Amino acid sequence: MGDRYAELVNSPVGSFIAPKVGLPQPVKLERYKPGQSVVAGKVLTGGAPGGRLGDAITRALASFNAETVGVDAGSEPSPNGDGRYKALVFDATGITDSTQLIELWRFFHPTIRRVAKSGRVVVLGTPPELTGSAREATAQRALEGFVRAVGKEVRKGAAAQTVYVAPGGEDQIESTLRFLLSPKSAYVSGQIVRIGAGVAEAGTIDWGMPLAGKVALVTGASRGIGAAIAKVLARDGAHVVGLDVPPLAEDLEKLMSKLGGSSIVGDITAADAPKSIADKLEAAHGGVDVVVHNAGVTKDKTLGRMDEDKWSVLMNINLSSEERINDELLARKLIRENGRIVCVSSISGVAGNAGQTNYSTSKAGIIGMVQSTAPELAEHKVTINAVAPGFIETQMTAAMPIGTREAGRRMNSMLQGGLPVDVAETIAWFAGPGSTGVTGNVVRVCGQSLLGA
Numbered sequence: 166m167g168d169r170y171a172e173l174v175n176s177p178v179g180s181f182i183a184p185k186v187g188l189p190q191p192v193k194l195e196r197y198k199p200g201q202s203v204v205a206g207k208v209l210t211g212g213a214p215g216g217r218l219g220d221a222i223t224r225a226l227a228s229f230n231a232e233t234v235g236v237d238a239g240s241e242p243s244p245n246g247d248g249r250y251k252a253l254v255f256d257a258t259g260i261t262d263s264t265q266l267i268e269l270w271r272f273f274h275p276t277i278r279r280v281a282k283s284g285r286v287v288v289l290g291t292p293p294e295l296t297g298s299a300r301e302a303t304a305q306r307a308l309e310g311f312v313r314a315v316g317k318e319v320r321k322g323a324a325a326q327t328v329y330v331a332p333g334g335e336d337q338i339e340s341t342l343r344f345l346l347s348p349k350s351a352y353v354s355g356q357i358v359r360i361g362a363g364v365a366e367a368g369t370i371d372w373g374m375p376l377a378g379k380v381a382l383v384t385g386a387s388r389g390i391g392a393a394i395a396k397v398l399a400r401d402g403a404h405v406v407g408l409d410v411p412p413l414a415e416d417l418e419k420l421m422s423k424l425g426g427s428s429i430v431g432d433i434t435a436a437d438a439p440k441s442i443a444d445k446l447e448a449a450h451g452g453v454d455v456v457v458h459n460a461g462v463t464k465d466k467t468l469g470r471m472d473e474d475k476w477s478v479l480m481n482i483n484l485s486s487e488e489r490i491n492d493e494l495l496a497r498k499l500i501r502e503n504g505r506i507v508c509v510s511s512i513s514g515v516a517g518n519a520g521q522t523n524y525s526t527s528k529a530g531i532i533g534m535v536q537s538t539a540p541e542l543a544e545h546k547v548t549i550n551a552v553a554p555g556f557i558e559t560q561m562t563a564a565m566p567i568g569t570r571e572a573g574r575r576m577n578s579m580l581q582g583g584l585p586v587d588v589a590e591t592i593a594w595f596a597g598p599g600s601t602g603v604t605g606n607v608v609r610v611c612g613q614s615l616l617g618a
C-alpha cells in the first residue's frame with residue numbers, strides 16, 4: 166500500500182494548503198540510481214583546530230570526485246551566498262573540552278540553513294571511551310546530542326549522523342562517507358557509527374561492483390526486505406545464495422534465477438540446518454563472504470495471553486538459529502577473510518513494543534550478539550553489524566490498523582515510512598569490502614524515529 170497521505174499533501178492543491186494549516190509535508194526522498202555520483206552537489210568541509218581527520222576526509226571526498234569547498238579549521242564559513250550545500254562534513258576530533266564545542270556553532274550556524282533537499286550533515290569525532298581525558302570524553306559524547314538535534318531541524322529529507330573514528334581508523338572512513346553522503350542512506354538519520362582500524366586488508370576495491378567475486382547468503386530472501394537485500398547485493402556484484410522455507414521455494418527460485426544466484430530451500434530452525442547450510446556453501450563455493458540473517462517473524466500477543474509456542478518458535482527463528490549457524494560456519498572456517506555477518510534487528514528491540522515481548526526480546530538479543538561477538542569475530546577477520554529497521558513499507562506494515570500505521574509513518578524526522586531498499590542499502594554498506602573497520606554497530610534505518618531515540 167502506498168503512502169496516500171504523502172501523495173495528497175504533495176499534490177498541487179495539497180502542497181498549497183498543507184503548510185497553511187500546519188500539516189506535515191513529507192518530501193520524496195532521493196534514492197540511489199545505479200551509475201549516479203556519490204554526492205550530487207557541493208560538499209562543505211570544516212573542522213575544529215587540532216583535528217586528526219582532515220586529510221582522510223579530503224582523500225575520501227577526492228576519491229569519489231566530490232565538489233568540495235573547504236573552510237580552514239576554526240574559521241567561520243561566510244554566511245553570504247544563497248547557494249546550497251549537498252553536504253556539510255565537520256571534523257570534531259580536535260574538540261577536547263566542552264568550551265570548544267562552540268566550534269560546532271561557528272561552522273554550522275551560518276551554513277545549516279543552506280543544506281539542500283535530501284542533503285547530509287556528518288560530524289566525525291573520537292569514540293568517547295578512547296579519548297585521553299574525562300573532559301575530552303564529555304565533549305565528544307556531546308556531539309551525539311548536537312547531531313540528533315540537527316537531524317530534527319534540517320527536514321526536507323536531509324539526514325545527520327555522528328561518526329566516531331578510533332585512533333588508527335583514519336584510513337577506514339571512505340566506505341562510510343560514501344554511504345552516509347549518498348542517497349543510499351535515504352532513511353538513515355540521527356545515527357552513531359563507530360569505525361575502527363579494520364579487521365582485515367580490504368585490498369583494491371571496485372566501488373562500482375564492490376561485491377564482485379563474493380558469495381552472500383541471505384536468509385528469508387524470497388520476499389519483503391530479504392528480496393530487496395538479495396537484489397542490492399546482486400547489483401553490487403555478489404553471487405547471492407537465497408534461503409527460504411519450502412512453501413516459498415517457487416518465489417525464491419524465481420528471484421534467484423533472475424539475479425543469477427542460487428537457492429537453499431529449508432527451515433533455519435531445523436536441527437540439521439546449520440550443518441546442511443554449511444555443507445552446501447562449502448560444496449558449491451568453498452565458503453561464504455557475507456552472511457545476512459534476515460529471516461524473522463512476529464507472533465504478537467500481550468505477555469499474559471502469549472502461549473509458550475509463540476515465544477519459543479519466534480525466539481528460535483529470530484535469534485537462536487542465527488547463533489547456531491554462525492557457530493557452525495565459524496567452527497568450519499567457512500566465512501572467508503574480510504567476511505561479514507549482518508543481522509536484522511528492529512526498532513522494537515531498541516524501544517520495546519506492547520504486544521511484542523517475544524519479538525523485542527529476540528531483536529534486543531540480536532544487538533547483544535553483535536556487541537558481544539564483534540571482538541571474537543575480529544580475530545577471525547570477520548565483522549558483525551546489525552540494522553534496526555523502523556517503519557518500513559512492507560506487507561507486514563500494510564496490514565497494521567490505520568491509526569498505528571499512520572503514527573508509525575509520521576513519528577520520525579522524514580515524516581514517512583522507509584522502503585525495503587533503504588534497509589538493503591545499509592546492509593550493502595556493512596557488506597562491502599571497504600567496511601572492514603565497521604564492526605559492532607547497530608544502525609537504525611528508521612528516519613530518526615522518535616521511538617527509542
Ligand SMILES: NC(=O)c1ccc[n+]([C@@H]2O[C@H](COP(=O)([O-])OP(=O)(O)OC[C@H]3O[C@@H](n4cnc5c(N)ncnc54)[C@H](O)[C@@H]3O)[C@@H](O)[C@H]2O)c1
Nearest residue numbers: 385389390391409410432433459460461509511554557559
Ligand atoms: N517490515 C518491517 O517494517 C520490519 C521492521 C523491523 C524489522 N524487520 C525485520 O526484517 C526482517 C524481514 O522482514 P519482512 O518485513 O521482510 O518480513 P517477511 O515476513 O516479508 O519476510 C521474512 C522472510 O523470512 C522467512 N522465514 C521466516 N521463518 C523462516 C525460517 N524458519 N527459515 C527460513 N526462512 C524463514 C519468511 O519465509 C520470509 O520470506 C525480519 O527479521 C523482520 O523482523 C522488519
